[in-house]
Structures are given as structure tokens and as C-alpha cells.
Amino acid sequence: MFGFTLAALLSLAQARPSPAPAAAPAAANRLEVPYEMVRLRNGLTVILHEDRSAPIVTVNAWYHVGSGRERPGRTGFAHLFEHLMFEGSKNVPEGAFDRWLEAAGGNNNGSTNNDRTNYFEDAPANALELPLFLESDRMAFLPQAMTQAKLDGQRDVVKNERRQSYENRPYGMAELKLLEAMYPPDHPYSWPTIGSMADLTAAKIEDVTDFFERFYGPGNASLVVAGDFDAKEARPLVEKWFDEVPMRAAVDPIAPRPVVLREEKRLILEDKVQLPRLYIQWPTPPYLSPTDGALDALAAVLAQGKNSRLYKRLVYELEVAQDVEATQDSGALVSTFGITVTARSGSKLETLRAMVDEEIAKLRERPPTPRELERFRNQTEARFYDRLERVGGFGGKADQMNRYLFATGNPDYFEEDLARYRALSPKDVQAAALRFLGRERVVLSVVPEGRRELAVPENAK
């Protein structure tokens, strides 16, 4: 829907290289997304990227603050704040942000994760100045228009978002339980981005101003403007609207924070579901760290496509599972490697756990075949081309440039990103399995109410 969704960590991006020869072998093209970068006097980093292929523009703003910056008793606040960003600012009456943009043919959305909050406005090329005005006005003057009624209204909306995405969704509470088990209570990733109901209730209007002053300054943000315009004409427009945004205090960077589990933690959760589901999660190194790409490949060898090891054995051949999934969920401070298996009727999760562990053991003993890695590399490369097709939206080219900028300082990191997958060898994948997929992990069994006998037994060892 068109609501302000709480996005999962972005794992994909879309973008388009400047003219690329169509007939050349896919691998020969160097991905390049040309850009111009400006830093305004107030500290705002602005990136301009021309893409004249469709009469569309996008304004994509990243604030380098996510739920990881919240303080105890105010979990969920970064995301609640994201909602408030659409409720109007000094020169934009309540409701006008959406009304004006829609009247011009534009769409918008925002999302919050542990590390950052992102916003986009996609609009027809003729409307470029409107999102620049809207985005700059809330960056400069949000608190002047804040009211208790706005806060209360969005608090109710967000509580309903939580009910819809967690309480009232099959297996929806599993993620919350996994976070509690994976992180020590003072780790910035230990609470969910959506927040607890009690903390949402506790949020006060003074918190809005404090958060704005502390984290929403231009120096803690970056803006990508991309699409069908001439950069020479667009740049003065950006300066016109953003130059007067007041500089605010700098935000100290937050250091990566590894998680060390000393043992296997086994948990059971009963839910209103027909089929048991097994979650196994390991802490892994952050986004773009040297082994991050090998862990993506490991996830693919295990569970991407019909020939992946877990799909082939558990779903296709034995039919003991309905589906399997493996992901390296990469964060700025630390990542999580997760395997999720939904059982078929009659399968016990302990049986599935044993099979998953056998497949992991094989990859720890012997590297994947060159063919397995080749499948992954070619799929990955094709997906990079897909990302180049769309300029706006979540995961579009502008959003991805902001993501790369935040992580590396280089908005055109597409080629370097792809290169880390091209460089992988089967041994790298084996090494990642050996190093990270050990017994120190979280094992969560979600079972139908009253059916704890289907779970992996709680007491480890």
C-alpha cells in the first residue's frame, strides 16, 4: 500500500549505467552512474544524477539516524518521527505535503531501519521544484508546526502499523523474540524499529524537538536528486531551497558493535499458525565488510533457487518443508545471517534442524562447486542491471546512491559492489561457513498453540 512502511533492510538497489552497449557480454560492462556532488555551507551533501530516459525526477533524502540511536523508554521513536515528517512544517500546512505532491502527479514514502531513515518524492520532471521545497521546509522548520494532535494521531497510526505487521500477522512476533535473544539489552539493535506499545505511548512532544535538533540537521543528511533534468539548472534550485536550512550540531559516528554469542540459545514461541517454523540466526560482520559478500553467496548456495541445497533436499526431494529462506541481513554495526524453514504437516522442527545442520556441515567441510558459485554470480550480476532501470522509489538508483554514500563515501559504488561478488571463490564461501555458522547461535521454534512437542527441545546440549 501507499502507507509509510517500515521497510526491511534494503538489500537491493536499482540503477542504470550510462549508455551501455547492448550486445556486449554482460560481464564486460563497467557499471557507472555519473554524478555531481556538492556540499552546502550548512553541511548538507547533495548529489545530482541526470537520467533523461523517462520524464521523471526523484528527490531522495537520507538522515543518518535509525532506531539504533533511540534511548531506553523511547523505542520506536525514530520511526514515529518519520511519520511526523509528513504532517507539515512551518510553510506546509497539515495534509498539504501529500495534497500538493499528488496534485502534481508525485508519490512519496519514507522508511526507518536500525541505521537510517530515508524519504523519497517521485514526481514528473516538470514538478522538480515542488519536492525540493517540501523536503527543505521540513528539514529546516519541522518543529515550528508540531502539535500534540499530530503526535497523537501518528502514534495511533503507528500502533496500528505494529498490530498489522506483528501482532495480527502469522509468525509476526518471531522477529521481536529473535532480537531479544540475539543482542544484549544495551545493543542498539536489541529493540525493534517499530518500538514497544508502552514506549510509543510514552513519546512526548518535547522528544520531537530534541530528536530534530540532535539528528535531523543537514550535516547528518544527504540528498540525491536524480532524473530528467539538466544538472546546471537543477543545482541552483537545490541551493535556493536548501541553503537557508540552519546548520545544527554534528552527530558523532556510531562504531560497529559486534555481537558475541557464547552458546546456542533455544527458544519456543507459540502462535496461531498451522505449521511450525524454524528460525536459526547467527551474528555476522557488517555491511561491506570483507566477508559480507561471501555470506550473501553462502545464503544463495543454501536457499536461493531450486538447486540450492536446502530447497532441493527439504522442499523438492523430501517434502519435509514448505519453504526455506537464507539471508545475510547486513547492517552498519553488525549483520545477521538467518535461515528460516517452514515445516510441512507432520514434520518436527528437530528433524529439520538436524538436516539444516548437515547441509551446513558439508559446506564447512568442502567448498561449494564452481557451478553453484557461477549461478550465484550470474544471478547477482543480472540483478545489478535490474537495479539500474529505476531511478526513484525504495531501492531505486537515487536511494542506492544514498546508501552507498552513507556506507562508503562514494555514491557511485555500483561497480565496486559488484566486483566483490565477481572476486569470490568457492573457498571464500567455505571459509565464511566455517568462521560464522558455528553452534553459537539463536534457534527459535514457532509452533501451533499447545504443540511444543514439535519444537527443537529448549535445553541445549
Add this chain to the structure above:
Amino acid sequence: MSTRATLASVLVAAFAAGAQAAPADRSKPPAVGSPKALRLPPAQKLALTNGLPVILFEMREVPAIEMQLVVKAGAGSDPLNRTGLAAMTADLLDEASGARDALAIADALELLGAELRTGCSWDATTVQLHVPAARFAAALATFSDVAMRPAFRQKDLDRVRRETLTDLLQARDDPRRIASHALNRAVFGDGHRYGLPLRGDAASVVALRIGDLRNFHNKHFRPENAALIVVGATDAATLLPLLEKAFGTWQKGGTPAPQPGDAAQTAGRQVWIVDRPGSAQSAIRVGRVGPSRATPDYHALEVLNTLLGGSFTSRLNDNLREQHGYSYGASSRFDYRRAVGLFVATSDVFTPVTADALREFMSELVRIRTPAKKEEVERARGYLAASYAQDFETTRQIASKLAEQFALGLLDDEFASFVPKVMNVDAKLVQRAAGLSIDPGNLAIVIVGDRAKIEKAVQALDLGPINALTVEQVMGPAPKIDGPAKPEGD
């Protein structure tokens, strides 16, 4: 290139050039220029020697190709005692062909970085391929095997059937899927194909035989019932010989797929409460029979829906979410099909405010039939018209638009005429469209939630007879799933 060095030099240049612009006038939003026209070159209409139409749209921003084979036979063509036939046929296409099984087919495609998907809508079955342009020719042989020569093996049907039945079992967990089943049944009844799930129910899925699938494929998967849509980095001279080789042997001789008939319009107003004890929210769905895609009122209906529940600022979302905080969002849509369609308004609301939310739903459905403000209509049509270009950005988007145009038999000027036709819609036409399509006295209202907590307040709204249902009554008895021979270790 060294990232940091380039970064630094760009920054220095920017500082040097940074001129102070005039302070901005924030007293009103900047004027928006007139929209650039959607400069979409016409698609090329080609054909193979066996008559198979090829619709080509060249696009070279990215070295990739999206191809879709569209067959005009979908779930709407299922016999009532074989619902799920089209969906199961689509599922089995890439399970085996010749000597290759599903694993071998997937391996061949994945090695090329290709993605192949099969699926069906009410009106069509589609096989989609997305592949780097340089590997298009290599992927084509597998694509034509899948589309033209599926093996339809008994063991694959048995396995995919068990997967489908398990999915139907899981559907009972999800309030949204329960609500969708219940609404379709309430609006169309058991006697119309649209009253039953697109993928079939447990009894009909169990009844499917391999001969049914072979027959469906043999009769309808024919060049005269299909078209190939190709969008991406290629041209006719390169493409046609490749397609001729891959599809040239496909023979005509099928029959057109039957279409579902008209449906009786929802008469009277009834409420169905599907009990789901402990639900944190109630899933509300309000619906009735909607117009077919061929309706001459299509553009007025789209403006109407944008205003009612098709955009963020729409009345339903503004009322239920922004004004009352009952919900994370509320929306409405017309689900157009070749035969009749479905109108549905949707929201998941906090359990204690279920009746309040329902009252707001009803008041909006009454209000939509009265004259709308000019400004509101202009915003809705401006939004639809000016955002239209955003649907034509990627190869997949354009291919899907062309596929829909073919499957629903839309006119050649469908895309070019959309913006002017939408801009012609005024408040009068919106009101007329509302009068034709939305009748608050004749509606099906479905609520999936905690009956004990909501029924009394809903009753007090006096909307009509209340029918209480269990999840089991909506979804049927839990499917029994036989085999396979003893799961390992259990």
C-alpha cells in the same frame, strides 16, 4: 578510480562554484510547469510465420530483455468443478520438459542469470523471462520448452499439489487471505467462478488430473490464442530469426478459452463476521460486483477511485488513518477483468474501534455519490494523469502494460489516450460513475476478527443481517495432505 580522491576533488570544485542563490519565497508552493508528454514510441507489431503475434518495444538503457508469453486463458476459464486448473497448469510448465526436470530447467536459466516465472491471472496465463541481452538467445530454448512442451509428469503434479494444499492450509492463518476468500464468496456466490479462489479450493485441487492439465494446455496454448511481448535491448532483425527458430513449430488448432458469464449484482446488504478470537485487528472488506475492463466509464471510475481510496490523500485513507487513527491505512480499488469485475474497499482496524471504522466506511460510500469539490476532482485526475509516466519506466513495467493490453483486448491508443481521457473527467462524470458503481444499500461487508469483542457494536449500526462464520466455514475443512512416502526421520 580512487573513491576518496574523486570525492575530494568534486567537493573542492563545488565550493569554488557555489554561488549564493536568492532566498526562497516559501509563502506558497513553487509553481509546477506543464507535464512533459509521455513520449512513448509505438510498439512494433510483428508476427511469426505460424501467426504468433510479436509485440516489440525497443529500449536500450540497460542491456537486458524482458519477454512475456501471454496466453488468453486464465483462472476465469476453469470449470467450476476444476477450479485451480489454470493455476496448476501454469505451475507445472517449468516442472519438466523432455528429459529435463525442474532442477535441470532452473539450473540452465540461473546459470545465464535469467529469471523465469509462470503464473496466471483471471484472464491470462503468462510465462515471463528476464535476462541479460547477451544471454537472451541462450535462454530462449528453455523458454520455448517450458511454454510449448511441458512434460506434465504425474509425480510433479502430485508434489506441486501437496505444496498447493499446504499453502491452502496456511491461508487459514492469515486474516487477509481469509477476508479475501469470504468477500469473493459473498459477492459472487458459489455458482460463479469468481466466487471461488483463483488457485482453487482443497476439494478441486485434489480432483485435478494430469489429463486435465494436458487438455487445458493443448486446447488453449496455441499461437492464435497468444502473443509474445518483448521489451529491451534488441531489434526486429535480431529478434525474429531467433523467435522463429524457438516458436516456429508451434501449430494453430486450439480453441478459445471459455469466459465466465455475467454475475448478478449484489442485492441488499449483509454482514459476514468471520470469527478469529484474539485478533488484534479486524480485517474489513466491503465489496460488490464491479464493471468489466471494457466499460466506457473506465477513466471516470479511475478518477473516482483515486478520490475515494486509490491515493494517500483519498477520503478513505484520510478519514480512517489520518483523521481517526483507526488504521495503518484504508484503500479501495476496482479489480477489472475481461468479464465482470470486483469493487472492494479495504482496511485493517484496531479491534475496539471496528464498528466506528465501519460507520466511517459507510459514510464515505454514501458521500461519494454526492457532488465532489472541483479541487478534489482536479487533484485526483491530475495525480492519475501526471503520474502515468511512472508506470512506463522499466522493461518489466512496459512489458506488463503491453501484456495487459493484449490479454484484455484494449485499443491501440490505450496508452496515448489515457492522459487526455482522464483530464476530461469532471465532477459530474465522477458523480455519474459513483452512481453506476457504488451503491451503499447493496453491498457485502466482511469482517475477520474477534467476534465476541465486535459483534454487539456492529449490530448496533443496523447495517443488515449479520452472518457469523467460522474460519473453517470460509476456508473449508483443513486439507488432508497425503504422502510423499514417509518424510525422512519422522
